Amino acid sequence: MTSADPTAPAVLDPRADIVELTAAIVDIESVSGNEKALADAVELALKLHAPHLSVLRDGDTVIARTELGRAQRVVLAGHLDTVPVADNLPSRRRVREGREELVGRGTCDMKGGVAVFLALAVEASDPPVDLTWIFYDHEEVAAADNSLTRIAAEHPEHLRGDFAILGEPTSAGVEGGCKGTMKLEVTARGVAAHSARDWVGVNAVHRLAPVLERLAGYRARRAVIDGLEYRECLNAVAIDGGIAGNVIPDRAHATLNYRFAPDTSVEQAEAHVREVLAGLDVEIEVSDAAAGALPGLDSPAAQEFLAALGGDVPVAAKQGWTDVARFSALGTPAVNFGPGDPLLAHTDDEHVPTEDLRIALASLRRWLGLPGADATLAS
Amino acid sequence: MTSADPTAPAVLDPRADIVELTAAIVDIESVSGNEKALADAVELALKLHAPHLSVLRDGDTVIARTELGRAQRVVLAGHLDTVPVADNLPSRRRVREGREELVGRGTCDMKGGVAVFLALAVEASDPPVDLTWIFYDHEEVAAADNSLTRIAAEHPEHLRGDFAILGEPTSAGVEGGCKGTMKLEVTARGVAAHSARDWVGVNAVHRLAPVLERLAGYRARRAVIDGLEYRECLNAVAIDGGIAGNVIPDRAHATLNYRFAPDTSVEQAEAHVREVLAGLDVEIEVSDAAAGALPGLDSPAAQEFLAALGGDVPVAAKQGWTDVARFSALGTPAVNFGPGDPLLAHTDDEHVPTEDLRIALASLRRWLGLPGADATLAS
Numbered sequence: 001m002t003s004a005d006p007t008a009p010a011v012l013d014p015r016a017d018i019v020e021l022t023a024a025i026v027d028i029e030s031v032s033g034n035e036k037a038l039a040d041a042v043e044l045a046l047k048l049h050a051p052h053l054s055v056l057r058d059g060d061t062v063i064a065r066t067e068l069g070r071a072q073r074v075v076l077a078g079h080l081d082t083v084p085v086a087d088n089l090p091s092r093r094r095v096r097e098g099r100e101e102l103v104g105r106g107t108c109d110m111k112g113g114v115a116v117f118l119a120l121a122v123e124a125s126d127p128p129v130d131l132t133w134i135f136y137d138h139e140e141v142a143a144a145d146n147s148l149t150r151i152a153a154e155h156p157e158h159l160r161g162d163f164a165i166l167g168e169p170t171s172a173g174v175e176g177g178c179k180g181t182m183k184l185e186v187t188a189r190g191v192a193a194h195s196a197r198d199w200v201g202v203n204a205v206h207r208l209a210p211v212l213e214r215l216a217g218y219r220a221r222r223a224v225i226d227g228l229e230y231r232e233c234l235n236a237v238a239i240d241g242g243i244a245g246n247v248i249p250d251r252a253h254a255t256l257n258y259r260f261a262p263d264t265s266v267e268q269a270e271a272h273v274r275e276v277l278a279g280l281d282v283e284i285e286v287s288d289a290a291a292g293a294l295p296g297l298d299s300p301a302a303q304e305f306l307a308a309l310g311g312d313v314p315v316a317a318k319q320g321w322t323d324v325a326r327f328s329a330l331g332t333p334a335v336n337f338g339p340g341d342p343l344l345a346h347t348d349d350e351h352v353p354t355e356d357l358r359i360a361l362a363s364l365r366r367w368l369g370l371p372g373a374d375a376t377l378a379s
Numbered sequence: 380m381t382s383a384d385p386t387a388p389a390v391l392d393p394r395a396d397i398v399e400l401t402a403a404i405v406d407i408e409s410v411s412g413n414e415k416a417l418a419d420a421v422e423l424a425l426k427l428h429a430p431h432l433s434v435l436r437d438g439d440t441v442i443a444r445t446e447l448g449r450a451q452r453v454v455l456a457g458h459l460d461t462v463p464v465a466d467n468l469p470s471r472r473r474v475r476e477g478r479e480e481l482v483g484r485g486t487c488d489m490k491g492g493v494a495v496f497l498a499l500a501v502e503a504s505d506p507p508v509d510l511t512w513i514f515y516d517h518e519e520v521a522a523a524d525n526s527l528t529r530i531a532a533e534h535p536e537h538l539r540g541d542f543a544i545l546g547e548p549t550s551a552g553v554e555g556g557c558k559g560t561m562k563l564e565v566t567a568r569g570v571a572a573h574s575a576r577d578w579v580g581v582n583a584v585h586r587l588a589p590v591l592e593r594l595a596g597y598r599a600r601r602a603v604i605d606g607l608e609y610r611e612c613l614n615a616v617a618i619d620g621g622i623a624g625n626v627i628p629d630r631a632h633a634t635l636n637y638r639f640a641p642d643t644s645v646e647q648a649e650a651h652v653r654e655v656l657a658g659l660d661v662e663i664e665v666s667d668a669a670a671g672a673l674p675g676l677d678s679p680a681a682q683e684f685l686a687a688l689g690g691d692v693p694v695a696a697k698q699g700w701t702d703v704a705r706f707s708a709l710g711t712p713a714v715n716f717g718p719g720d721p722l723l724a725h726t727d728d729e730h731v732p733t734e735d736l737r738i739a740l741a742s743l744r745r746w747l748g749l750p751g752a753d754a755t756l757a758s
Contacts, residue, residue: 179575181575181625183624194698194699195612195614195616195636195638196558196560196612196638196698196699196700197610197612197698197699198599198612198614198638199610199612203594203595203614203615205591205614205615205616205617205618205633206591206594206595206614206615207595208591208618209588209591209592209594209595210592212584212585212587212588212591213588213589213592215582215585215588216582216585216586216588220577231576231578233574233575233576233577233578235574235577235582235584235585235627236582236584236585236620236621236628237574237584237621237622237623237624237625237626237627237628238584238620238621238624238628239584239587239618239619239620239621239631240618240619240620240621241615241617241618241619242615242616242617242618242619242634243616244616245562245616245617245634245636245667246560246616246636246699247616248614248616249615249616249617252618254584255621255624257574257624257625259574259575259577288624319573319575319576320573320575320576320625321575
């Protein structure tokens with residue numbers, strides 16, 4: 001045992017085995033708001049091992065860029081933070097059904113992707129395209145606190161490129177673009193009365209009947225864009241109303257969530273929901289909205305990326321909203337690509353198959369023309 | 380100033396002017412659970428001024444009976460407690476639009492009725508029927524805590540009679556019987572899913588659509604019994620559901636309140652609601668129920684009471700549930716009759732027109748063959 005300076009950054013070795021590197025990153029706890037130690041460690045590793053990069057620090061976000069004057073620039077971004085720990089740190093390895101897994105908070109969402117990006121940032125000193133690596137904070141909290149919100153506003157040039165790859169878990173497949181999302185508050189008004197004399201009142205809960213009826217009967221659009229199918233969804237995700245057991249409610253309220261295809265603007269999405277509920281005696285207010293992201297798979301940079309990954313890699317539409325939409329809003333087509341099953345994100349049993357880490361690393365090495373594009377699969 | 384024993388009961392003078400007596404009773408604060416001081420004062424007043432009565436004390440309930448061997452017995456009952464004070468004690472008098480009012484918590488619900496009953500209990504030493512006076516506690520709270528629940532179980536003989544009068548506010552008109560009330564919990568189940576992938580889930584809130592639709596389109600029965608019209612009501616009085624803004628709810632729930640005519644049993648009422656919702660994929664559970672009370676206005680004792688009040692007194696159905704149902708359940712027809720507008724009960728501006736107090740007192744004096752049946756109106 002040596003006595004270490006507790007304020008000194010942890011030391012990460014980006015050239016270590018990818019599973020060891022992932023475990024080391026996972027073991028630096030970084031629940032949203034507590035990313036500093038991990039950001040320090042990432043910044044130090046890049047400064048020590050990647051002299052070909054210019055490294056910027058902005059809050060707890062680390063941005064590292066090549067400046068090689070290439071014709072194209074690709075942005076690779078991964079968030080450093082996790083949702084709260086559920087007694088699942090430090091990480092551990094296990095073998096289940098013959099498959100090795102790294103288990104613990106962040107293994108899937110998305111420190112596996114962060115480890116792959118950190119390894120490649122160090123390896124790719126002479127890439128065919130210029131690269132921007134972004135390791136950012138506050139993704140697992142409100143969008144307003146997400147550091148990409150701040151950077152998009154203050155330094156949009158950091159996010160610009162011809163193509164962007166977000167390291168969110170996709171089981172090392174490609175998930176293109178994402179749907180938009182809108183929250184709407186639907187309120188019905190009535191007149192309170194004693195429930196034994198309802199004829200002097202108007203029941204606001206009953207006034208939501210045709211709202212629910214239209215939602216229940218709604219047939220959602222399926223939009224195919226660049227060969228990917230985005231299935232829209234329109235749902236009541238919450239409902240509430242009622243004053244007391246003997247009172248006719250004078251107010252009832254439902255929250256709707258509309259997930260709309262990325263060929264639809266926020267304005268068009270709102271107009272559509274208003275049309276679905278047209279003629280009903282309710283108030284409708286949009287309380288939150290974020291546009292989707294077009295997959296942009298027909299762009300040259302995206303085509304080169306897909307070609308390098310090979311014909312076997314699964315390519316699908318991303319149904320949930322992710323930060324790819326921020327790049328799309330700046331005109332940069334973006335996809336999600338990372339190790340780990342997205343359905344395991346945030347679960348207590350969060351884990352990543354170690355093979356996913358190796359496949360993701362090998363795939364991106366192939367794309368960047370680096371050695372080790374195939375060998376890792378055999379290890 | 381004399382130094383008083385603070386533990387001694389307050390002294391009420393049942394022979395005082397009815398407005399003064401009401402004010403004195405109102406000024407002994409008796410929010411549910413705190414009825415002891417008022418029960419002590421009522422008990423003392425009866426023992427001091429009504430030697431013709433046998434007085435029983437049961438908890439904070441005072442029961443006083445004549446034992447004259449009359450052919451009929453009439454029960455007159457009033458609750459001593461009030462809902463919480465809203466900075467509206469002590470009482471005060473005011474004149475509005477030429478009408479004198481006594482203002483304060485309990486003036487309407489129902490210390491005006493208590494005052495009238497206390498005055499009459501003392502005056503009526505030789506009534507044409509035997510009388511049982513009940514001054515009881517815990518009416519404004521859960522039915523299980525109502526002292527009549529305990530007395531009906533332990534000493535049903537105290538509640539028995541040929542006719543009962545509950546002193547609840549009716550603006551000194553007669554409100555016969557009461558409707559029954561039933562609370563039902565309606566639950567829809569679904570399958571939770573991410574709201575961007577709703578096709579792998581089932582939205583439980585949407586499953587309530589046909590429930591609300593049937594309630595909104597429900598045409599309630601109007602039952603005419605003994606010439607009184609009881610209008611039934613079936614309503615959702617509360618609705619809730621929702622897990623998070625991005626999750627398809629797997630459970631949604633509505634509370635229904637069914638107010639049914641007194642010719643309908645609790646079992647029939649439940650069967651009716653199940654029929655209204657027949658075929659829908661929801662769970663239905665009765666969480667509370669109380670039968671109504673038939674007006675029984677055709678009984679001889681009721682007819683004598685109505686005749687004594689005269690043809691001018693308004694007679695209507697009681698729509699809300701009241702303790703008359705407890706008497707009805709024991710086979711005793713019962714009506715509500717008391718000073719004060721029932722719509723003012725529980726309001727911050729609770730008050731009673733002083734004329735209501737005098738009219739109610741005079742009406743009951745007429746029925747009991749007591750002097751002062753008309754004179755008070757001129758005072």
